[in-house]
Amino acid sequence: MKRTIRTTAFTVGALIATLGLPAGTAHADTDARVDLRVLVVSDGGPSTDAIAAELTAAGTPFTEIDLTQAGRQVIDAGFLADTVGGVPRAKFQAVVLPNDNPFADGSPEMAALAAYEQTYEIPQVDAYTYARPQAGLQVPTSGGYSGSIDGTQAAVTTAGRAGAFGYLDGAVPFEDNDPAVNESYAYLSQPAPGADFTPLVEATIPGTATKGSLVGEYRHDGRRELVVTFVYNQYQQQFRLLARGIVEWMTGGVHLGASRNYFAVHVDDVLAADDRWNSQLNCTPGDVDCTDPNATPDPIRMTPADVDHAVAWEQDKKFTFDFAYNAVGSVDQREENNGVDLLADRLIADRAKFRWVNHTYTHSFLGCVQDTAVVPWKCATNADGSTQWISRNEIADEIATNRVWGQFAGLPQETDELVTGEHSGMRVLPQQPVDNPNLAPALADTGIKWIGSDNSREPDQRAVGQATTVPRYPMNVFYNAGKAAEQVDEYNWIYTSRAQGGSGICEENPATTSCLAAPLDTATGYADKIVPLETRIALGHVLSNDPKPHFIHQSNLAEERIAYPVLDGVLGGYQALFADDTPVVNLRMKDIGTELKRRADWKSALNAGQVTAYRVGDKVTVSAPTGVQVTATLPTGTTQGSAAFGTAYAGAVSGWTPSTGTPLTFTVPATPQATTLAPTDTHATVTTPAPHTRVPAGVREQVPATADH
Incomplete structure (x- = not known):
């Protein structure tokens, strides 16, 4: 069936009248005022939501109009532009649409947008659109492709790297996390004959050696469109890789807000020892909830060789660990070994190679007094029923004693940083719904301004007296595992059903935890399942402009050093994707x-x-x-x-x-060019509405997460 394409032409005089500007203002040498704000027109789909999420994270202001909402703002001339002090004002520096034309046939709203974009040289992003001549591309049936591109290796073109996507090394891999789920759908096509279209990101059309565009710039009628022909959500790696470039393209590199790729790793319990998971008892001897009379603690503690490995790894990766230390681990070691602690000696000798954070002297629980006679533990109470709390002096002593030991050892620490053992002192549900009231005064007594918190419990930063929390992401590399088989055994216990020999925790918490289809092989499960998953989750944080640190434990750098495959995956994967001028930002707490x-x-x-x-x-x-x-x-x-x-x-x-x-x-320098009103010999066109675009089931909801994240 032949589709009739209706176009509407505007002279600049008509444009000025349409936009409500005073006559005589349309001159190429007249600088307009362009507000640094983006207009996002959404149809409720995942692609516009993803761009809105990127703008939000960066702190770039935008106005969103939801086309599905009754009584929404109508897009017309007065909404888009006016004059301020006699100077024409464009209220938005860019327009994001769900596709190249989401409005009804002959829509005055699309006509107003087209006129506005032409007059003020405002770029338009088509967040996810069908490949068609109206978007500068051939339809997919003309030698192109429409369908799944899961696992596809796309690439930034030469033009893309010379422009807004120059921060990438070139490769843009598309995820394929579950072969049973269709995660990405795309239209791959070449530019339409005669179209001024420049592909910026391409992939090979299946069954051919021909490249098809996934992201490209289409110039027509005095307008510019960024045409995106694959669907995505805000969590998918392919979008996270391209999100910065989409924003830079639409704003010409001039916008409020900023985005960088951050990664920091806190290593808790340094100098101390962590108790080992017991595969027979399915608990950790030494833990308050491991009450079996046969439970005997089996400590895991780093060695000097592990320190040497950490130093060499840092040098190779150009990365610095943050070591959260408990001095009592060394004090006890020396008392039990005639004054000898080879680990502490090596750490002190190499102290300048790491950043150091006070983790309290003994790692004791600093919240309520714990009643461990019951499982799970509960807060002990006084005779009147009130909660028993660890005292202000006890908390302050834990902080100050550890700090003094570190100062005596010459550790380059910041005295206003603190991570308490188990993030204790702060509220922990369900046992302790409020902070220990003695915590904030003790932090003030010891000059603490920054205190680590558990992001899985409290993702938002908040005040604790004069201190402020720094939420930290727990990595699913367990504190009580120094070997891969131990990690997998505990992982199976947590993430398998009772029928499969697990704890059933995953069954009891379906909203936050998914059960494994079958237990992992203890010999291969860590490398095959856990490492790729944890790498993807952590790298997702890195690519999301999220500065929050991740934390592991010293046990994970000991014995089989099971943290390194995940960390290598994050930093190695990152290095393969980004140009040298876009390094990982590694900040201290x-x-x-x-x-x-x-x-x-x-x-x-x-x-x-x-x-x-x-x-x-x-x-x-x-x-x-x-x-x-x-x-x-x-x-x-x-x-x-x-x-x-x-x-x-x-x-x-x-x-x-x-x-x-x-x-x-x-x-700003001369490039990019200042925005001016359009010359009088151009006209804008309005095309027919975009065809329906396919969104795979699940692409909107897909979030890479586990119970601990």
């Missing part, structure tokens, strides 16, 4: 806390409508409340006053700068 706090303050200011930002010519002006740190990503060579702005990352500069309540002004 207090710097992570500062980053998270700045983001929270920035987000609050954005949500309260207290931030305005716009560009006129080569000047970017930002206003924010006094004390709020302003964040932006701008082209290399941008200045703030007479000083260079930001630090280099991914081919641009970005950073934080404090607001004093008066507007901040940045001067």
Whole structure:
């Protein structure tokens, strides 16, 4: 069936009238004001949701219109543009649509958008659209392809690497996490005859040697569109790899907010020993819940050789561990071995190779007094029924004694950082729903400003008295395992049903835990199942502009050193994907806390409508409340006053700068060009609505997670 394509042409005079601008303003040499805000038009699909999530994480302001909602904002000339002080103003620097035209045939809203984009040179992102001539591509039936591309190795083209996707080395692998699930669907096609279309990301069309576009730039009628022809959600690696480039393309590299790829690894219990999982008892002797009378603790402790390996690994990876230490481990070792502790000697000798964090002296529980006569334990109570709490002095002594030992040993630590044993002192459900009331005063007594928390319990940063939490991701490499077989055995106990010999925990918590189809082989399960899964989860955090640290335990660097395959997978996988100018950012704990706090303050200011930002010519002006740190990503060579702005990352500069309540002004270099009103001989066209695009079942919901994440 032949489709009739209707087009609507506008002269610039008609455009000016449509947009409600005063006559005579359409001159190529007139700089318009373009507000640094993105318009996201959503149909509720996963692709527009993913772009919105990327903007949110970066702190880039956007306005979202949901086409599925009754009574929504109508997109018209007055909504898109006006004048401020006699200067034409574009209210949005970019437009994101669910496809190349999500509106009804002949829609005045699409006509208004097309006119607006042409007049102000505003780029449009088609988040997921069908390949068709109206989007600059041949239809898939003309030698192209439509279907699953799970496991496909796509690649950034030369044009893509020279432009917005230059932070990538080239490869864009598409996930195939479950052969039984169709995770990615795409339309692969070549440019339509005569179309001004440049592929930026391509993949080979199945059964051919021909490349088809997955992401490309289509220029037509004085407009530019980024045409994306594969579906994705915000968690999938392929989107995470391309998300930065999508934002940079749509904003021309000038936008509020910033995104970097962070990875930090805290190693807890250094100097101490961790008790080993017992495969016969299915518990950990020494743990409060392991009450079997035959339970005998079997400690796992690093050796000097493990320190040597850690140092060599850091040098090879250009990465630094954060060692959270418990000094009593060394004190006890020396008392029991005639003053000898070879591990502590080696760590102290190599102390400058690591960052050090106070993990308290004995790793004792600092919340309520635990009643371990019952399983699970409960908080002990006084005669009047009130909770018994570890005292303020006990908490302060744990912090101060460990700090003094570290200072005597010359450890390069920050005295305002702390991780308590088991993140204790802070609330832990179900036994202790509130913080130990003595914790905050003890933190103040000892000058603690940053305290580690468990992200699986408390993902949001919060205040604990004068201190602020730094949520940490637990890696599913267990503290009580020094060997792969031990890790797999405990993993099977947690993640298999009772019928298969497991604990049934996965059955009792279906909302957060999925049971394994069958127990893993203890000889191969770690390498075949756990390592790839944990690598994917951690790398997903790295690619999500998430600075929160991950934590493991010293036992995982001992014996079979089972943490390294996961860490190698994260850093090795990252290095294979990103260019040298986009390194992993490896921050220490207090710097992570500062980053998270700045983001929270920035987000609050954005949500309260207290931030305005716009560009006129080569000047970017930002206003924010006094004390709020302003964040932006701008082209290399941008200045703030007479000083260079930001630090280099991914081919641009970005950073934080404090607001004093008066507007901040940045001067960007000549490229990209300043936005001007369109010349009078161009016209905009409005095409027919985009055809329905297929979304695989499950792609919207797919989240890489386990019970511990």
